[in-house]
Amino acid sequence: MAYPYRHERETRVLSEYFGDPEARTLEGWKKRGGYESLKKALAMAPAEVVDIVKNSGLRGRGGAGFPTGVKWTFMPKDDSRQPHYLLINADESEPGAFKDRELCRWTPHQLIEGALIGAYAIRAKHVYIYMRGEFFEPAQIVGRAIEEAYSAGIAGGDVMGSGTAIDVTLHLGAGAYICGEETALMNSLEGRRGQPRIKPPFPAVMGAFGKPTTINNVETMCAVPHIVKNGAEWYRQWGTEKSPGTKLFNMSGHLVRRGNFELPLGFNLRELIYDVCGGIRDGRELKAVIPGGSSVPILAAHEIDIAMDYESVAAAGSMLGTASVIVMDDRTDMVKQVRRMVEFYAHESCGQCTPCREGTAWLARILRRIEGGYGRPEDLDTLLQVGSNMTGTTICVLSDSAAAPVASSIAKFRNEYDALIRRAEPAAAAV
Amino acid sequence: MSRLGEGEKAYLMAEQKTPVLGNPGFAGETGEFEHLTEADVRGTAYVGRRPPEGRDAGGAASYAYQLASKDPGARLFEGPYRERAEKIKSRYPEPQGALLPLLNLAQEIRGHVDAEAMALVAEELGLSPTYVRGVATFYTMYNMQPVGDYLIQVCTNVACNLCGADDVMDAFVRGVGAEAGEISFDRAFTVIEAECLGACGFPTAVQINERYFENVTPAEVPHILERLRAERPIRRREPSREEAAPVPAEGEPVPVPEDPGSPGRTTGPESNPYAGGDRTPPAASRPPAADRPSGEGQG
Numbered sequence: 001m002a003y004p005y006r007h008e009r010e011t012r013v014l015s016e017y018f019g020d021p022e023a024r025t026l027e028g029w030k031k032r033g034g035y036e037s038l039k040k041a042l043a044m045a046p047a048e049v050v051d052i053v054k055n056s057g058l059r060g061r062g063g064a065g066f067p068t069g070v071k072w073t074f075m076p077k078d079d080s081r082q083p084h085y086l087l088i089n090a091d092e093s094e095p096g097a098f099k100d101r102e103l104c105r106w107t108p109h110q111l112i113e114g115a116l117i118g119a120y121a122i123r124a125k126h127v128y129i130y131m132r133g134e135f136f137e138p139a140q141i142v143g144r145a146i147e148e149a150y151s152a153g154i155a156g157g158d159v160m161g162s163g164t165a166i167d168v169t170l171h172l173g174a175g176a177y178i179c180g181e182e183t184a185l186m187n188s189l190e191g192r193r194g195q196p197r198i199k200p201p202f203p204a205v206m207g208a209f210g211k212p213t214t215i216n217n218v219e220t221m222c223a224v225p226h227i228v229k230n231g232a233e234w235y236r237q238w239g240t241e242k243s244p245g246t247k248l249f250n251m252s253g254h255l256v257r258r259g260n261f262e263l264p265l266g267f268n269l270r271e272l273i274y275d276v277c278g279g280i281r282d283g284r285e286l287k288a289v290i291p292g293g294s295s296v297p298i299l300a301a302h303e304i305d306i307a308m309d310y311e312s313v314a315a316a317g318s319m320l321g322t323a324s325v326i327v328m329d330d331r332t333d334m335v336k337q338v339r340r341m342v343e344f345y346a347h348e349s350c351g352q353c354t355p356c357r358e359g360t361a362w363l364a365r366i367l368r369r370i371e372g373g374y375g376r377p378e379d380l381d382t383l384l385q386v387g388s389n390m391t392g393t394t395i396c397v398l399s400d401s402a403a404a405p406v407a408s409s410i411a412k413f414r415n416e417y418d419a420l421i422r423r424a425e426p427a428a429a430a431v
Numbered sequence: 432m433s434r435l436g437e438g439e440k441a442y443l444m445a446e447q448k449t450p451v452l453g454n455p456g457f458a459g460e461t462g463e464f465e466h467l468t469e470a471d472v473r474g475t476a477y478v479g480r481r482p483p484e485g486r487d488a489g490g491a492a493s494y495a496y497q498l499a500s501k502d503p504g505a506r507l508f509e510g511p512y513r514e515r516a517e518k519i520k521s522r523y524p525e526p527q528g529a530l531l532p533l534l535n536l537a538q539e540i541r542g543h544v545d546a547e548a549m550a551l552v553a554e555e556l557g558l559s560p561t562y563v564r565g566v567a568t569f570y571t572m573y574n575m576q577p578v579g580d581y582l583i584q585v586c587t588n589v590a591c592n593l594c595g596a597d598d599v600m601d602a603f604v605r606g607v608g609a610e611a612g613e614i615s616f617d618r619a620f621t622v623i624e625a626e627c628l629g630a631c632g633f634p635t636a637v638q639i640n641e642r643y644f645e646n647v648t649p650a651e652v653p654h655i656l657e658r659l660r661a662e663r664p665i666r667r668r669e670p671s672r673e674e675a676a677p678v679p680a681e682g683e684p685v686p687v688p689e690d691p692g693s694p695g696r697t698t699g700p701e702s703n704p705y706a707g708g709d710r711t712p713p714a715a716s717r718p719p720a721a722d723r724p725s726g727e728g729q730g
Binding site: 326 | 522524527530556570571572573584587588590592594626628629631632633634638
């Protein structure tokens with residue numbers, strides 16, 4: 001079977017060659033116009049490349065949505081005394097997200113080309129692709145593509161005969177969600193525990209190995225060659241003024257068609273679910289949607305008439321995040337799913353900050369108690385209070401991410417919690 | 432509003448019927464994952480052709496490959512592994528950067544990371560063993576205890592959970608006949624729950640050693656286990672008489688051999704000349720083969 005599903009409303013820029021094994025090889029990629037952008041970029045000054053990306057309005061696809069070109073300008077301009085690093089974040093572990101894996105699996109050269117352009121633009125001599133350890137197959141494919149690029153003189157001491165030296169190293173993590181956070185990723189790359197660092201100093205000043213560093217997501221870097229090739233205006237034909245371009249929407253949960261669909265930012269969420277993905281499985285009704293991976297507040301069924309861009313989703317009280325849409329039908333046990341998400345965060349908390357270490361564990365414990373039928377009437381208030389103490393009080397946002405689904409699910413599906421607690425009361429009193 | 436093409440209808444119908452191993456396993460329905468053989472991974476070319484010296488320091492560091500034939504008694508960082516370790520170290524500006532890749536390498540060879548492996552890695556990089564332990568225990572992929580030949584990780588996080596991951600987990604636990612986290616009696620399997628594997632569009636995602644099995648349904652689980660049992664590498668070395676002798680009576684708890692380096696668990700020198708070293712006796716000194724315990728069908 002070809003790549004799972006395609007839809008006529010898709011705008012395929014990054015995902016054009018998904019399902020096409022030939023595009024994985026250097027030859028196949030060159031045949032499809034690959035490495036033309038790199039050649040074009042090498043003929044320009046690094047600052048010009050930064051300008052194109054800046055003007056395109058490309059925003060980081062890793063979740064925060066920070067403008068990529070602006071991030072690149074933070075790097076020191078004429079500092080040749082110390083090495084600079086470009087890190088590619090392929091530590092995709094957000095529940096719901098599965099776009100980077102597909103990008104690495106199907107279009108490794110797209111990633112390498114983007115990485116080399118990025119490295120040239122910020123004058124980095126070494127690119128590290130930090131991939132999560134579980135992604136063995138994508139690692140093998142990207143590793144092979146790096147080999148090919150070196151053999152063809154595309155990466156290495158003399159990038160395409162330009163005299164610029166850029167090395168590319170694939171580095172595998174070992175199973176820690178928190179390493180997707182940029183400073184934790186740097187710690188992990190340096191061979192430390194993956195605990196986030198306090199900012200400042202920001203990575204562009206003191207990042208990996210204490211040197212100026214920029215970290216970009218795989219999807220961001222995959223978009224760069226297309227922008228360099230076709231220009232900033234071309235990229236702006238899609239999306240909104242503040243969120244231009246296309247985005248891979250990772251659709252999972254109770255959908256007829258699951259998978260990655262590339263659409264312009266600002267696409268309507270309802271159409272995304274009911275048209276592109278074919279609606280809810282087994283003819284069920286929609287109950288809730290998580291629009292951006294498990295770390296963002298949950299939306300109820302009546303809240304899905306929103307445009308999927310960074311601003312509109314934020315205005316609706318949630319976040320676009322990685323655009324990982326998890327769809328839940330009317331049979332979903334909301335308490336159980338929230339408990340499962342919170343257990344994940346309790347497991348993945350790095351243990352550095354007390355509100356997160358204690359908070360995630362207590363949230364999980366209280367939710368288990370409610371789900372198990374021993375909930376107490378005051379539990380919901382405790383959950384909300386713990387959650388609010390976990391928000392904005394820690395080094396990174398893992399703690400906030402754990403609190404978000406709890407607070408939003410209590411706000412929107414309080415009846416489910418109440419039903420469990422009401423049923424539990426006699427039993428709890430008897431204990 | 433749904434627009435379902437004919438092909439997709441047929442696909443959904445076929446999906447509901449759950450054909451016997453309709454799931455090709457490797458990379459879901461989409462890829463053509465090459466399952467590397469032991470010979471492919473044990474070599475030096477595996478981490479790149481470029482020499483460790485000179486400025487071409489790119490390429491992959493290490494792949495955290497999980498071999499089905501684990502060799503807990505193997506020597507680390509010797510023979511071709513020495514060259515691999517050197518290559519890995521050359522790719523980082525500071526030696527400590529190579530810590531995770533070297534632990535990956537140790538786990539690839541031995542199947543788990545024990546105290547001795549951590550000490551060796553520490554020595555290799557000039558770190559203290561306790562520091563290495565502190566790092567290794569932070570990451571979930573390092574097995575602190577030996578695991579079965581196939582480590583089965585079932586994703587039960589939200590996206591898979593919505594689509595019945597708990598049932599798949601139960602099916603694996605039943606099919607293997609051991610509690611989650613325990614090694615099965617035939618030492619073939621260890622089943623654990625995993626956090627999100629990053630394949631949410633293909634629930635339930637299951638990682639078995641380094642392979643992803645996608646769209647796994649409970650009905651498919653027995654077939655997957657059957658296939659893994661058939662694929663399981665043939666042990667070159669029979670268990671010693673002492674090992675094979677105590678057959679537990681029914682109802683008694685199954686004893687798990689304490690020493691992971693026991694000869695019954697290691698592959699012979701003929702299959703991996705770099706492993707074992709003087710820890711394993713030469714083939715001639717081994718006692719004659721005894722009957723293998725049940726479940727070791729490939730014996």
